[in-house]
Amino acid sequence: MIEVDHLTKNYGLVAAIRDVSFSVSPGQIVGFLGPNGAGKSTTMRILACFMPASSGMARVAGYDVFQQSMEVRRRIGYLPENVPLYTDMRVAPYLDFVAEVKGVGRSERRRRVADVMDRCLVADVQNRLIGKLSKGYRQRVGVAQAIVSDPEVLILDEPTIGLDPKQITEIRSLIKSLAGQHTVILSTHILPEVSMVCGAVIIINKGAIVAQGPIDTLVEQFFPTSRLEVEIAGPPSAVRDRIRAIPGVLSVQDQAPANGAARYTVEAARGRDVRAEIFQLAAQQRWDLLELKRVGMTLEEVFIRIVAGEESSESPEGVVEKSVGEPSS
């Protein structure tokens, strides 16, 4: 649905994005992650046909964003980063304007505007001036204008920024409900959000794609081990050595000991569950097993590892497979 091929954008001498390639298949929700200034907004602006790339190609719904921009623009809903809206217009007439300009017919418009106001929870402010609305409402009006024409592709730049936790949940479930019939690419800073909403992620740093693919695959790639946290009251060196001796365990590390007991971080090969063996060991040795817990690797850790890895110039690119993305249609 979205194909980006060797896209580069220069602002004068500075390259905002360099040689960016990725693809998003239909019906997918993809998170576009990266630190500030990584080139997320630039990429989205190019996809939305707001500005041209310096080189490379981008296709949305099968149409080239530069050559066939009108066809692309008919099929997208776009929410720019700072949610620019006409502050001197009222909500309902504004959405009606957007629907009309996007080619929704007169008879269908009324129904679609009402529907979209319900879905985005702005129906109660429909006669208010947009300029007088709170940030949360404005954000939702922004999302409403993006989906009012029921576009195939949604490009949402930071859709949940500035919302309170309840509103974030609401917008998230709205975006989730779009999966299937719509293809969504959304950028965000909030990593837990991505794991909740998106099936796959694209991570961009300093203008270049550093990782992409389904979240689980990425986590496995970056953390090929599974990790346990164990708290055992027993002689530390013996505990360490005995756990180390369990087949499959790769390393055991001390954490700060607390009231006689000590915490250990145990890394084992992925897919190897050593919890039962640790329990047996403790029982056998008459050590007190106080805690035994599996630590899930999160996207957050992947992100930090990738971005920090880039910073310390110890390039993880050897590890990262460049195009994990599904074949697009």
Add this chain to the structure above:
Amino acid sequence: MKIWAIFKKEMRLYFTSPVAWVVLTIFLFIAGYFFASIFSFFSQASIQSAMNPQMGRDLNVTDSVMRPLFSNISVILLLLMPLVTMRLFAEERRAGTIELLLTYPVRDGAVLAGKYLAALGLYALMIGLTVLYPLIVVYFARLEWGPVLTGYLGLLLMGATFIAVGVFASSLTENQIVAAVTTFGVLLIFWILGWSADYAGGSIGRVLQFLSILEHNDSFSKGVLDTKDLLYYVNFTALALFLTLRSLEARRWKG
């Protein structure tokens, strides 16, 4: 129609914000003041001419009331129209709404046409409301409608040119004041060109006179329809709109 959608949106913005109301009020107040003073001066002259039939022969209400009124109105417009057009593109750029507007499936030409026609619509309303003045005149005196009609046509064409210049200036900047000052400067220069025509003399004088933006309006208010004046305004408007379209397209290329 996409143009119609843009037109309605611009009209809404003019009228939900105080812009249109303030412009209409101030314009009608000043135009009304001019009309009142010109008309009362004329009626005094009429009373005096009742005693002096020789002087009465030259008195003509169309020539002595409507013509100076049209010329005064064009000066008000010169000051006011830059303020009507300055927000059309500059405000969209400043607020960032242009990013959405230009990613909707609308051609740049349709965006421009919608905005231009909205400003022209507001302008037509402004001068349309001044039709009250000739109606007042016609209640008291015999008015020749021909020159009044051509006078209004002249105002409309001249306003269309002012707006086109204003839209162009607005498309160049995101600062509304810069847009207004630029428009005002351009219009003013084309006005005062006519002044220098008198002492420049010769063929240079004639060229300067031809370029003057208010000069062409004068023949309309005399009741003369000259293709030279028509073409002047039409070409001026077309050139400014063409340049605006180019300046909108430039953004797509350079980003």
